[in-house]
Amino acid sequence: MALTSTPEQPLPVRTVSRAVGEWIHRLGRVWVEGQVTQLVRRPGMGTVFLTLRDPVADISLRVTCPRAVCDAVGPALVDGARVVVWGKPSFHPGRGTLSLAVTEIRPLGVGALLARLEQLRATLAAEGLFAASRKRRLPFLPAVVGLITGRASAAERDVVENARRRWPAVRIELREVAVQGPLAVGQVIEALRDLDARPEVEVIVIARGGGSLEDLLPFSDEALLRAVVAARTPVVSAIGHEQDAPLLDFVADLRASTPTDAAKRVVPDVGEQAAAVSQLRTRGRRALGHRLEREERRLADLRRRPVLAAPWGELDRRQQDVTALRARARRCVGHALEVAERDVVASRARMRALSPAATLERGYAVVQRASDGAVLRQPGEVTVGDGLAVRVAGGQLHAVVADA
Secondary structure (H helix, E strand, O other): OOOOOOOOOOOOHHHHHHHHHHHHHOOOOEEEEEEEEEEEOOOOOOEEEEEEEEOOOOEEEEEEEEHHHHHHHHHHOOOOOEEEEEEEEEEEOOOOEEEEEEEEEEEOOOOHHHHHHHHHHHHHHHOOOOOHHHOOOOOOOOOEEEEEEOOOOHHHHHHHHHHHHHOOOOEEEEEEOOOOOOOHHHHHHHHHHHHHOOOOOOEEEEEEOOOOOOOOHHHHOHHHHHHHHHOOOOEEEEEOOOOOOOOHHHHOOEEOOOHHHHHHHHOOOHHHHHHHHHHHHHHHHHHHHHHHHHHHHHHHHHHHOHHHHOHHHHHHHHHHHHHHHHHHHHHHHHHHHHHHHHHHHHHHHHHHHHOHHHHHHOOOOEEEEOOOOOEOOOHHHOOOOOEEEEEEOOEEEEEEOOOO
């Protein structure tokens, strides 16, 4: 029966909650088809919690079931799996929540959602949209950073605060859009194209906090992915947490694990950069000082070399060599002259010993016929009246044979 109430006689909350619980209880057990998301198996607990999502409408229902029921399904029960469950709806008046207590689960194979995403991933990868070669480098110090995120979201706060804390002069061009639901894809694409058309925007960050698989679906939409690829401005993906991996992470020029990480990757820290510049300056001075010291030592070594320290010393040594060679040459020539002189004296002595003049000096004479100059050895070689030439040591005499 319907409950009656008036402004003068309102119903207490407990009455309404108890009536809602009774209405839901009368529904009884039902078979429900949906897609598994947010599956939680806590160690040591006999109850498993999951969310059953309607793949057509954005509607979800909290589900509890005994661990034994989930274990009976096996490895097929994962996030994204399509299942049919047998359970009873129940309303918890204390919390005002609706849940489904399940006693049987029948898997329907791989979830259509994950299958579609996997197919899209394979198609884009085959086109080369995930290739590292097409990724663009982020600017070192962007003056203007475009940010696409939800209205007044934690992701916006994380990016803006961390970026300005690291580099106060940075300017944020913010575009607030829907980050889940049917309007999200169109608004994100429109904001992306608007920021990409602005020449002052040097990098664009698309940020969103964590969420369920269905909440992050807009960031795996093919239209958005191709818009990111077509953008001329580098795009940074900062969707969810480290374990989340929408397809936007693969086509973006840089993937950040969180919105805070995106701010740190895009905007350099002014303190760190100043310290790095100071360190590089110190290293440069030290390297230059070492180079100068090394060159000074080389010059000092060169100056200490004898050829530069006393260049005339080499001339002195060469002069000494020339003097020594001259003296040696003189000794050699003098010795040769002495030997030649001794040879001449010896030859002269031998010639003198063998010369007929030496015999003549001892008193001998050489007698020759005046007519022909023949040396006479026998008296019979001349006749009376022949002229003779007699040669003695002191000269030559002429004689005539008187008696033969």
